[in-house]
Amino acid sequence: MNFNFADKVVVVTGASRGIxxxxxxxxxxxxxxxxxxYNSNEEAAEKSLKELSGSGHKKYKINVADSKAVEESFERIKSEMGGFHFLINNAGVTQDQILLRMKEEDWDKVIQTNLKSVFNCTKMAVKFMLKERTGSIVNITSVIGQTGNAGQSNYAASKAGIIGFTKSIAVEVASRNIRLNCIAPGFIKSDMTDSLTEEQKNKIIQKVPLGSIGEPDDVAAACLFLCSDFSRYITGQTLNVNGGLYMN
Ligand SMILES: NC(=O)c1ccc[n+]([C@@H]2O[C@H](COP(=O)([O-])OP(=O)(O)OC[C@H]3O[C@@H](n4cnc5c(N)ncnc54)[C@H](OP(=O)(O)O)[C@@H]3O)[C@@H](O)[C@H]2O)c1
Structure with missing residues (x-):
């Protein structure tokens, strides 16, 4: 499958690291x-920018959980980059704890960063895309949003919320040729999974039918597909990129 997105403007949240x-x-x-x-890691964002192929890329420091910041910055992105064709809502955090030890701020941080951010960014993107009568939005959820996981109730709720949100907006904007889909990665190599012990990683690998932890490029490939015309008849769906860990 050959993808050609020449001169398309792609906005990727959480693009300084990992997936x-x-x-x-x-x-x-x-x-x-x-x-x-990116949110805070300026050095990583600069490195990520420098490693991109081609030209015309820019980096933006935006806390995507902050609706005012998203509104102002997305208007700037559109005018500085000359368009707004695809949005990948990827930024996310974890703050794991079992329920009785989970502080209200742990809950709020994860829900705001992972779920409210998707509302903030999608609202602005849809505003631009409605005028163009085209666009594609991909929301990165997680297998944890489908299965749940002890110690991750805040994360699981945020990721399950993204799936429901995506289906709803997909119906709202389908007649305008705007598509929204989710990708639900399983376990993928990144800073988020590097913190797991070898023992924890081996336990996970044993449960994955394809027998390995995924690569960030595996998620990226699914993203390209969901923004391309190869997926023109697909909207409101969740594509699982998880080595077979969960099948629905
Ligand atoms: N890794 C996995 O196994 C896995 C599995 C399933 C789903 N996912 C999902 O995939 C996405 C990416 O995960 P990852 O493993 O690549 O994470 P990561 O390596 O920890 O990177 C997280 C990214 O999100 C950005 N970010 C965090 N809070 C933000 C905020 N408030 N505003 C803007 N940007 C913010 C970070 O920016 P800074 O560099 O500035 O901090 C960073 O670029 C997440 O949504 C995660 O839940 C990951």
Whole structure:
């Protein structure tokens, strides 16, 4: 499958590291112009930007949980980059704890960063895309949003929420040729999974039918597909990129 996104503007949240960085890199190889969004790690964002292929990319420091910041910055992105074709809502955090030890701020941080951010960013993207009568939005959820996981009730709720949100907006905007889909990764190599012990990783691998932890590029490939015309008749769906860990 050959992808050609020449001169398309792709906004990727959480593109300074891990999966978001791989998504940005893969899009840049197809001629797209990337808006690399990050929260705090300026050095990582600069490195990610420098490693992109092609030209015309820019980085933006935006806390995607902050609706005002998203509103102002997305208007800037659109005017500075000359368009707004695809949005990948990828930024996410974990703050794990069993329920009785989970503080209200742990709950709020994860829900706001992972779920409210998707509302904030999608609202602005849809506003731009409605005028163009085209666009594709991909929301990165997680296998944990489908299965649940002890110690991750906040994360699971945020990721399950993304799936319901995506289906609802997919119906709202389908007549305008705007598509929204989710990708639900299983366990993928990144800073988020590097913190697991070898023992924890081996336990996970034993449960994965394809027998390994996934690569960020595996998620990126699914993203390219969901933004391309190869998926023109697909909306409101969740594509599982998990080595067979969960099948629905
Ligand atoms: N890794 C996995 O196994 C896995 C599995 C399933 C789903 N996922 C999902 O995939 C996505 C990416 O995960 P990852 O493993 O690549 O994570 P990661 O390596 O920890 O990177 C997280 C990214 O999100 C950004 N970010 C965090 N809070 C933000 C905020 N408030 N505003 C803007 N950006 C923010 C970070 O920016 P800074 O660099 O500035 O901090 C960073 O670029 C997440 O949504 C995660 O839940 C991951």
């Amino acid at each position: 978001g960085k791989a998504i940005a890199q893969n899009f840049s190889k197809t001629g797209a112009k990337l808006a690399v969004i």
